[in-house]
Amino acid sequence: xxxxxxxxxxxxxxxxxxxxxxxxxxxxxxxxxxxxxxxxxxxxxxxxxxxxxxxxxxxxxxxxxxxxxxxxxxxxxxxxxxxxxxxxxxxxxxxxxxxxxxxxxxxxxxxxxxxxxxxxxxxxxxxxxxxxxxxxxxxxxxxxxxxxxxxxxxxxxxxxxxxxxxxxxxxxxxxxxxxxxxxxxxxxxxxxxxxxxxxxxxxxxxxxxxxxxxxxxxxxxxxxxxxxxxxxxxxxxxxxxxxxxxxxxxxxxxxxxxxxxxxxxxxxxxxxxxxxxxxxxxxxxxxxxxxxxxxxxxxxxxxxxxxxxxxxxxxxxxxxxxxxxxxxxxxxxxxxxxxxxxxxxxxxxxxxxxxxxxxxxxxxxxxxxxxxxxxxxxxxxxxxxx
Amino acid sequence: xxxxxxxxxxxxxxxxxxxxxxxxxxxxxxxxxxxxxxxxxxxxxxxxxxxxxxxxxxxxxxxxxxxxxxxxxxxxxxxxxxxxxxxxxxxxxxxxxxxxxxxxxxxxxxxxxxxxxxxxxxxxxxxxxxxxxxxxxxxxxxxxxxxxxxxxxxxxxxxxxxxxxxxxxxxxxxxxxxxxxxxxxxxxxxxxxxxxxxxxxxxxxxxxxxxxxxxxxxxxxxxxxxxxxxxxxxxxxxxxxxxxxxxxxxxxxxxxxxxxxxxxxxxxxxxxxxxxxxxxxxxxxxxxxxxxxxxxxxxxxxxxxxxxxxxxxxxxxxxxxxxxxxxxxxxxxxxxxxxxxxxxxxxxxxxxxxxxxxxxxxxxxxxxxxxxxxxxxxxxxxxxxx
Numbered sequence: 001x002x003x004x005x006x007x008x009x010x011x012x013x014x015x016x017x018x019x020x021x022x023x024x025x026x027x028x029x030x031x032x033x034x035x036x037x038x039x040x041x042x043x044x045x046x047x048x049x050x051x052x053x054x055x056x057x058x059x060x061x062x063x064x065x066x067x068x069x070x071x072x073x074x075x076x077x078x079x080x081x082x083x084x085x086x087x088x089x090x091x092x093x094x095x096x097x098x099x100x101x102x103x104x105x106x107x108x109x110x111x112x113x114x115x116x117x118x119x120x121x122x123x124x125x126x127x128x129x130x131x132x133x134x135x136x137x138x139x140x141x142x143x144x145x146x147x148x149x150x151x152x153x154x155x156x157x158x159x160x161x162x163x164x165x166x167x168x169x170x171x172x173x174x175x176x177x178x179x180x181x182x183x184x185x186x187x188x189x190x191x192x193x194x195x196x197x198x199x200x201x202x203x204x205x206x207x208x209x210x211x212x213x214x215x216x217x218x219x220x221x222x223x224x225x226x227x228x229x230x231x232x233x234x235x236x237x238x239x240x241x242x243x244x245x246x247x248x249x250x251x252x253x254x255x256x257x258x259x260x261x262x263x264x265x266x267x268x269x270x271x272x273x274x275x276x277x278x279x280x281x282x283x284x285x286x287x288x289x290x291x292x293x294x295x296x297x298x299x300x301x302x303x304x305x306x307x308x309x310x311x312x313x314x315x316x317x318x319x320x321x322x323x324x325x326x327x328x329x330x331x332x333x334x335x336x337x338x339x340x341x342x343x344x345x346x347x348x349x350x351x352x353x354x355x356x357x358x359x360x361x362x363x364x365x366x367x368x369x370x371x372x373x374x375x376x377x378x379x380x381x382x383x384x385x386x
Numbered sequence: 387x388x389x390x391x392x393x394x395x396x397x398x399x400x401x402x403x404x405x406x407x408x409x410x411x412x413x414x415x416x417x418x419x420x421x422x423x424x425x426x427x428x429x430x431x432x433x434x435x436x437x438x439x440x441x442x443x444x445x446x447x448x449x450x451x452x453x454x455x456x457x458x459x460x461x462x463x464x465x466x467x468x469x470x471x472x473x474x475x476x477x478x479x480x481x482x483x484x485x486x487x488x489x490x491x492x493x494x495x496x497x498x499x500x501x502x503x504x505x506x507x508x509x510x511x512x513x514x515x516x517x518x519x520x521x522x523x524x525x526x527x528x529x530x531x532x533x534x535x536x537x538x539x540x541x542x543x544x545x546x547x548x549x550x551x552x553x554x555x556x557x558x559x560x561x562x563x564x565x566x567x568x569x570x571x572x573x574x575x576x577x578x579x580x581x582x583x584x585x586x587x588x589x590x591x592x593x594x595x596x597x598x599x600x601x602x603x604x605x606x607x608x609x610x611x612x613x614x615x616x617x618x619x620x621x622x623x624x625x626x627x628x629x630x631x632x633x634x635x636x637x638x639x640x641x642x643x644x645x646x647x648x649x650x651x652x653x654x655x656x657x658x659x660x661x662x663x664x665x666x667x668x669x670x671x672x673x674x675x676x677x678x679x680x681x682x683x684x685x686x687x688x689x690x691x692x693x694x695x696x697x698x699x700x701x702x703x704x705x706x707x708x709x710x711x712x713x714x715x716x717x718x719x720x721x722x723x724x725x726x727x728x729x730x731x732x733x734x735x736x737x738x739x740x741x742x743x744x745x746x747x748x749x750x751x752x753x754x755x756x757x758x759x760x761x762x763x764x765x766x767x768x769x770x771x772x
Contacts, residue, residue, distance in 0.1 A: 023518075053439055056517060058513055058518075059468055060467060060515075060758060062467055063467070063631075063632055063758065064516070067629065067632065072630060073644070076467075076763070077466070079466075081449070091461075095485045098486075098487065099482075099487075131444035132407055132444075242461065243459055373446055376446060
């Protein structure tokens, strides 16, 4: 299997794009990525998307986007793994190029989800959970996460406000990201006073949905010099997926992301690194509780000690393990099927040294982790500069 | 890239399975395939599905099915390419094993679509077409195919009844397939008297929808001897996808399946064969006009001459190029996201010599072609015995 690298990246601002159809949003990210890669064509296209069939009444996004961006005839598929669809597209593009089936591929994620009534979107998002045993019982996605967070607070003795640093850090970083949805900093008081959604999750624990797309051009690593167009080459050092039950109640431990642990462990092994070698971590902070659970499952914090990393400042851009460096899901926004590709794009920005005010100093190895559902599909990528 | 082979196959009867959820239908096919392969585990799972999110309110089928069949933790994704989703899963499983990322993978397709009101299913199927420029105008999927067939009759001077042999052959073959949805033979009179749906397409030109799943276990070819469990090894000799515009009006020629031509040509080249070498062809006869267009685009008939192969008996099991040997979409049934995998399963049956009364004599090389939309995604596989 040959090693692969990321030659170009592109993204659209996460926003409410009522004037654009799903293909137009996708096209903007693809054109930006091709321009960045200085390529006009690729051999294949993998589109991560979750909700287009339900919300835009448009399936078949592989061929649709390929045609729209002027690449009619190339091989193209849509892949879906709920909110993990973006990184799923990345996984498949990596396999396609690694296998030799393709010499270049576009991995992208796109989602358009703000045009409908909120209740419709809530119902659409519930399709990520177990329809027969969770959604059918009236559990929305935020409710599932609220149950997990409530149990976590009870089990480990944290106060709700101990989660504030995750939200404050994400918002502070998004201020400097022109593609972020929420660019206002928030204070601890803002966090405490935020409107309750599903106790104990308040508005500042939850990420905003949005419309957006992000894309990356994947090529064989040995086809590139270490410096490409004056920028460091970015290689995929690790790439792995693990799954778990959709329903939280089917897991042995509702407070442990087994699929995060398994996929991270495999990715560390592939990259020949340990958690201590990771310079920054773009994690899936769809809810603040998920940030804590990811940090624990990936070996950055002891079980039940995730919030400590926030309280001790470890997660800030100048800390030992910066997270959500461009705003994370919490403030960059969470266009569900696109999120995993935003994480990849942001990791590349950091490794190239293009992250501006929130640049992690001398970032050499970055990790991105995308979660589908409440932890049923978890995909981990480790990227390396040089 | 290493060559891959199919070790095991499984399928469920295409039917109205109101008593089973989508995961249960999927599980039946997976268990059958694992049993046939004499394996308990695989490294990965690719689920082709189009409509589960819309009809069953259940996305995230990769992790869901993996968990249901006792393979929790393995890498698993859903892939979608409209009615081409089944073969899309096959493509990705092939790439995953060929790349070395996995040493074994399950490719499967599943669809559950009979429980809803017919109008809901018609609307759901229209998401395969261009939502903004076709479906929005009120064009249903059968209407799109009716426009194509009407133009074909006009352009090439055929009568509607000239398409009867496609339907008669499919029904005659399905009589002997225990997994087929419609197992009654039909006569030319039945064809002529069938109820009109969207002129000139009548009920006998159209395939029935259904609930069903089909699966195959993919492994490296060199891991198997030429005789496995007393059955011939089945290798993937060719595998290719091409795309086209979703909207028919965006194509240069509404009567030519460019993506069929391109993907078939690539598959022939990979396999080192020409159309004359193909012993049978499991084609995508969702509508009889599609059978004619596929035969032409793949080089089995001259442009505009597809119906001749039916009229001359070429397509029957004892003809020069048997098609729809187990009933095809027309009579085995068309559970949309599963269809591509049914074709693969049926091709393996033929190559193993397990096709019973419709066995093609000394079948060595078989082709399967799965179409998404009205020709926007077309995936061609060539399978070889030995």
